[in-house]
Amino acid sequence: GFSKNTVTEDYQLTREKLGTGINGSVVKVIHRQTGAEGALKIIIKESRNSELEVKLHAYASQCENVVRILDVYENIYRQRPCYLLIMECMPGGELFDRIQNTTQTKITERDAADIMRQIGNAVMFLHRRNIAHRDLKPENLLYSERNFQSLLKLTDFGFAKEVTQKGLETPCFTPYYAAPEVLNEKQRYDMSCDVWSMGVIMYVLLCGYPPFYSDHGFSISPGMKKRIRQGEYTFPDKEWKNISLTAKDLIKRMLTVDVNKRIDIYEFMNSPWVANVREVPSTPLFTSANMMEDPDCYRETQREMESALQTMRVDNKVK
């Protein structure tokens, strides 16, 4: 339920900006009663999907790999009706900031498997309830603590949607576990975009650069779009010769261009690389070195993932 009083009565806003999302900016807040840190996201009501973002993120909060929503306020902020989401503060920061900064301890293939298992857990929670996230990218994956044991959690439901008309419409949120065959192609397409994005994140995690490059620093080039559509990418030997075949095989099945042939989240979670993380070799990876070496190349990666996501979403509209 929404708190009726104003957010500033319960929380003190700080100047510390934690980033900006699709539908709004995020600042650190302090709960007046307890002194606990939180993250406030201001969502202007008239921005597209604002209601759905709040509803779906609040609903998904019960999953341990989704950033928890502690409070929701409906206030007028800067003369505009807004939703104010108070989330648990994630001081571990974003996934790739952490990877870039661990120069001393290189991440291993097993670390990557554990990271992908946590992302998969969040995506499986959503897909079982016919919710597609549609904005899966490293900057929307945050660590709950600063130490390595901390949980990785998904945030930003600004593009999330229910792929079935019924789904969460029912008042008491009865989950609607439609069998995949019940979903039409378009509905399956939305969810399979999440699996494709996970494939790109897994690829970058294992080597430190993206599978699809744009030409000469354009954010998205026709050449890159073609390579995405044709599924043209390689596993350059330098980084990939010591990486297990199971990992490469899994990436191939997630980056399969044909939506009907691409694996779904259940096949991903049941694959040996994810189901038995402890059996994955702890081979050290080149990831942090490659990301550190050329930081703006990582910004490049972010831009490319962003535009690939947009392309997928636009394509989906067309379908």
Ligand SMILES: O=C(Nc1cc(-c2cc3c([nH]2)[C@]2(CCCNC2)CNC3=O)ccn1)c1cccc(C(F)(F)F)c1
């Ligand atoms: O990002 C931090 N805490 C955080 C952040 C969020 C958060 C929500 C959203 C985002 N962050 C982004 C920011 C831009 C990139 N995409 C994600 C846009 N959309 C969101 O919905 C939620 C909860 N805790 C953080 C990082 C380092 C230190 C600390 C602090 F010291 F404050 F604890 C917090």
